[in-house]
Structure formats: C-alpha cells, structure tokens
Amino acid sequence: MNQWQNFTKGFIKDNPVFVLLLGLCPTLGVTTSAINGLGMGLATTFVLLMSNTVVTLIKNFIPVKVRIPSFIVIIASFVTIVELVMQGFLPALFEQLGLFIPLIVVNCLVLGRAEAFASKNDFISSVLDGLGMGLGFTFALTLLGAVREILGSGAIFGWDFVTGDGMLVFVLAPGAFIALGYLIAIMNKFNKAS
Amino acid sequence: MSKQKKPESTFPNMVLALFLVTMIAGLALGGVYVVTKEPIAAAKKAKLENALGKVLPEFDTIKNKKVPAYNGKDSLVFYTAYKSGSKVGTAVKTYTEKGYSGRFEIMVGFTPDNRIENTAVLNHAETPGLGDKIDKSKSDWSKQFNGKNPEQFQLKVKKDGGDVDAITAATISSRAFCDATKRAYETYEKEGGVK
Numbered sequence: 560m561n562q563w564q565n566f567t568k569g570f571i572k573d574n575p576v577f578v579l580l581l582g583l584c585p586t587l588g589v590t591t592s593a594i595n596g597l598g599m600g601l602a603t604t605f606v607l608l609m610s611n612t613v614v615t616l617i618k619n620f621i622p623v624k625v626r627i628p629s630f631i632v633i634i635a636s637f638v639t640i641v642e643l644v645m646q647g648f649l650p651a652l653f654e655q656l657g658l659f660i661p662l663i664v665v666n667c668l669v670l671g672r673a674e675a676f677a678s679k680n681d682f683i684s685s686v687l688d689g690l691g692m693g694l695g696f697t698f699a700l701t702l703l704g705a706v707r708e709i710l711g712s713g714a715i716f717g718w719d720f721v722t723g724d725g726m727l728v729f730v731l732a733p734g735a736f737i738a739l740g741y742l743i744a745i746m747n748k749f750n751k752a753s
Numbered sequence: 754m755s756k757q758k759k760p761e762s763t764f765p766n767m768v769l770a771l772f773l774v775t776m777i778a779g780l781a782l783g784g785v786y787v788v789t790k791e792p793i794a795a796a797k798k799a800k801l802e803n804a805l806g807k808v809l810p811e812f813d814t815i816k817n818k819k820v821p822a823y824n825g826k827d828s829l830v831f832y833t834a835y836k837s838g839s840k841v842g843t844a845v846k847t848y849t850e851k852g853y854s855g856r857f858e859i860m861v862g863f864t865p866d867n868r869i870e871n872t873a874v875l876n877h878a879e880t881p882g883l884g885d886k887i888d889k890s891k892s893d894w895s896k897q898f899n900g901k902n903p904e905q906f907q908l909k910v911k912k913d914g915g916d917v918d919a920i921t922a923a924t925i926s927s928r929a930f931c932d933a934t935k936r937a938y939e940t941y942e943k944e945g946g947v948k
Contacts, residue, residue, distance in 0.1 A: 591881055621770050624762035629774045636778040640785045647792030650800065654876070712882070727882040 566687040569695030575668045576699035576739075577746040582668035585659045586700060587735040593716050596704025598652045599659060600697025602645065604690070606637045607669050611689030614677040630673045631664070638663045668696060699742075706738050800875075808862030808871040809834045809842045823939045825850070831944070842870055847937035851929040854878035859887075859930065861937040868902045872934065884926030894920050894927075898934065908935040 575581045582603070590596040613633050621629050642660045645653045653660070663669065672692055677685040708714055711729030713721030728734045760766045805815065812834035821828045830846040844862045857877035862870035872895050874888045886892035897918060898906075908931045909915020910924060919927035 617774075619759055621774075622760045622762040622766045625767045625771050628771060632771075632774050632778050636782055639782055643785050643789040643793070647789040647796060650796040725882075730881040 562683060562687055565684045566691040569688070569691035569693070570698060571695075571746070571750065573692075573695075574699055574746065575692055575696045576703075577743050578750070579668075579671075580743075581671055582666040582696065583739075585662060585666060586703065587732070587739065589656055589659050590700055590704040590707055590735060591730050592708045592712070592714075593701055593705040594652075595655050596700035596702075597697060598649075599656055600693070600700040602641050602656070602660060603663055603666060603669070603696055604693025605641055606634065606663050607672060607693040607696075608686065608689040609637045610634045610669055610673050611677040611685045612682075614673045615680065615682050615685035618678045626678065627670075627674070630670060630678075634669050634673065635664045668692065703735070703738055703742060706742065707734055710734070710738070804860045804873045804875060805832055805834070805844050805862075807873045808844050808860050810836075810864065810870060812836050812841050820940055820944055822847075822936055823943050825936060829937065829940055831941070840865055843941065845937035845941055846875070847933045847940075849929040849933035849936070851925070851932050852877065852879055853884050853923070853925045853929070854880070857929070857933070859933050859937075861934055863938075863941055866902070867904065867942075868900055869898045869934070869938075870900075872898055879926045880923070884920070884923040886920045886923060887926055887930045892920075894918075895930065903935070903938040908938065 589599045676688050707729045711725045713725040814835045817832045819828045832844040848858045858875040860873045864870045879885045907915035910917045910919040
C-alpha cells in the first residue's frame, strides 16, 4: 500500500462511518445540521491526527501490556485540549456539541486507529492515516448532517431555503438511523460498482 | 529498527512508562488550561452580558446576588440593573426541572413596575422543531410574556387554566417555561420586588 492510499482510503474504501461503522455514537447524536457535523468531524480529525502522531512516535518505548492505558491517556489529553480551546474561542459551537466533545475519548475510531495502525506503522503512514480517516469521518458527518438538515429543517448550513418546518423526524433520533441507513446503502452500491 | 526492541513488560518498565506518559499529559493539560482560562471566562461573561442586555432596559451598572428560590432546591441569581444611580430593572436567572429533556435555564427581566420586560433562554435540550420554539431564535412564542404583569397574567398554559398560549405539540416545554418564569416572579415578589 503506498502513501497516497494510506491517505485516501478513509474517504470511500475504508470510510470510518459508512464502511467500518466506527464512532456511530457522535455520528448519530450531533448530525442534526451540516455545521454540527462539520465541527464534530474537524474536532475528531484533530484528535485522531495528534494521537496517531504521538502513538507512532512513542510506540517503541511503551511496554506492550500498558499500551492501551497509555493510548487512552494520550487521546484523553488531546480531547481535553480541544474542549478547552473550543470553549474559549468557539463558544457557540461548543454549546451545540458540548456533551459530545468529551465523548471523543471513547470514540472507537480514535483508539482503533492508534491500536490497529499507528502502533504498527511508520511515522508518515500513521500521520496520513490519521488525517485521511479524520477527513473521511468529517465528510461522512457533514453529508449526514446536510441530508438531515435539508429534509428536517428545509435548510443547509443554516440557510433556510424553505420557510416553515420540514420533516421533523429527520431532526430527531429515528431520522438519524434512517438517513444513515440509506447513505450506507448508496455507498455500498458505489463501492460494489467500482 | 531491529535494535530498538520494545521494553519488556516488567513491573518497573510499566510503572515508568505510565508515569512518564501521564506526567507529560498532565503538564501539557496544565499549560493549555492556563492559556485558555481567560478566553473561557471572557466567553462566559460575554454570554451573560448578552442575555442581560436582551432582558433589561438600558443600564450602566449591574449588582448580582444569590437568592434562595421560593420553591425548588437551587437558588436563583438576581441581577439588579442601575442607570445613573437609579434602578431600572432586575433580571432573574431561573430554571425548571420540568423540561421535556430535563432542566433548562432562562433569564427573566422585570421592570420596576413588576412587568416582564423580556425573557431569554440560556440553554435547553428541548426537541428540535417542537419544544425549541421556546427560544426566540426559533419562534416568537415567548414574546407573549413581554410587558405582562404576572399579577394579572396567570403564568400557566391555557389547558391548566392560565393565560399562556402553549406551543402546538409542545405543551410540556411550554409548561416548563411557565414554571421557570413563575419561579422567578414568586421569588422576586418574596424579595420585595423593585422597591
């Protein structure tokens, strides 16, 4: 696998949401609008990139038996950094995502990439993998958020193109499952065709 | 790379590795905390001032105090506003536990003649598209409280024999909003109103 593939596999072929089905808790929880999906995706991308980078750098100094606690401490630290920075500089977005930011720690996508990829591969591959997976996650969340916002509120990125209410179910929890199911089906169709 | 074998999982190695990882993480977090402390406080203050500006007439100084609620377990915060020395109103930060998704907080501003100047929702988790209409950014529903004196204007939804038009399909959220407003008013009355 060359470096380019390490970066691009996160978008379609191994997309964390549509193919690996990792990190579904924030995926379903925050994607009531496209901007929320984008914000959550970028926060996760930062954590993923930084944790992959640090894990691949220290992988040779950590005894095997304590690697998971070490990874979790590293991930939790970056999540807390994101939380504090967002609270200080992007309070409006923090209010929307508040509860879900600390939950990035338990997003299996982040620990999964640290354990399955970064702790076994070299520096460049791990950085590219973290960035690619993060952007793939962002792409999936933004897409899902956009679909739910269009159908549920008749708006996109906060711009109302239909006055009045949309199909409310898409803003609520069941709509998240329905929309995600259809998006996965469409992605599978494309993945099979190619 | 072959020379750099991973350290054996012996007790001292594990203790040392975990100690170093947590120490570096702790130091990094301490640093970020110090750097972001002021922006976070500033953001919180800006949010509060924004809410106060919405629910009160023009003012130049604010005094705040905590007041135990007439019912409920948490105390409310009273922000008394002055303009060139005279009282122009009091904002009450109040809460309800009866929201459809639990607790939410609102700010209610009273004018010196005990009328509601305006209200503002501080945070809520009500259903998007239904209950979130309590928020002024979503609908004009809460404007019906403006200018009303709760002495004559019963802070209950019409279904419960009050004077408030409930939001269609969101009676629980409307009731909760009334509950929070009532808590603010009753406590404010008990404190003697603006006298």
